Amino acid sequence: MREAIRFGVARGLFSNEAGMGSTPHAHALAKVKHPCDQGVAAMIGVFIDTFVVLTMTALVIISTGAYTMTDASGAALTGAPLAQAAFNSVFGSFGNIFIAVCMLFFAFSTIIGWYFFGETNVKYLFGKKAVPVYAVLAIAFVLLGSVMKVDLVWDLTDMFNGLMVIPNLIGVLALSGVVSSLSREYDRQGRLRGPQANAGRRGK
Numbered sequence: 001m002r003e004a005i006r007f008g009v010a011r012g013l014f015s016n017e018a019g020m021g022s023t024p025h026a027h028a029l030a031k032v033k034h035p036c037d038q039g040v041a042a043m044i045g046v047f048i049d050t051f052v053v054l055t056m057t058a059l060v061i062i063s064t065g066a067y068t069m070t071d072a073s074g075a076a077l078t079g080a081p082l083a084q085a086a087f088n089s090v091f092g093s094f095g096n097i098f099i100a101v102c103m104l105f106f107a108f109s110t111i112i113g114w115y116f117f118g119e120t121n122v123k124y125l126f127g128k129k130a131v132p133v134y135a136v137l138a139i140a141f142v143l144l145g146s147v148m149k150v151d152l153v154w155d156l157t158d159m160f161n162g163l164m165v166i167p168n169l170i171g172v173l174a175l176s177g178v179v180s181s182l183s184r185e186y187d188r189q190g191r192l193r194g195p196q197a198n199a200g201r202r203g204k
Helices: 002-016 035-064 079-091 093-126 128-147 150-174 176-203
Strands: none
Touching: 002 035, 002 150, 035 079, 035 176, 079 093, 093 128, 150 176
16 A cells, blocks of 8 residues: 555656646746636646546556566566557557657657746746756756666656655645635636626627
């Protein structure tokens, strides 16, 4: 149970980043009438990513029995090889290609997104002059991560993701009153829209 919770939380953070405070950089740029409009969009993204995409992947692995497969050394399959084995058992070699292409787009979009988040922070903290230095460091770490052992990369990812959660949750708790106030305001506006809309239609 402990290991299930540990890896569930770690992979959940890696997948949707809920509670880490990373995606607000992107959501803050949205042009909406009310902050809760973008908040709802953010929650829908987490739902689709976690409860739809990841659940479908898990069901594929379970239904195909891929979780019982082992590699050439007899070790249990994990990560991408596990998903590839599951799809490969049904679609043949196309399964490997499909997962590889999905991972390519996922990894590329993740690097671009996280670079943008980091650049936004660097601009705010140190100004635009520090961006080139940050860009060089980002590229260096991408190259370093590509040659490191996979298990070490996962461990470092889990550690840094966990460290991001701690200060962000403190901020979330500190701003909980603001969120609650905006949510109540949003609900009131939602209840008022109906009667006003109906009155407008009756006036016509």
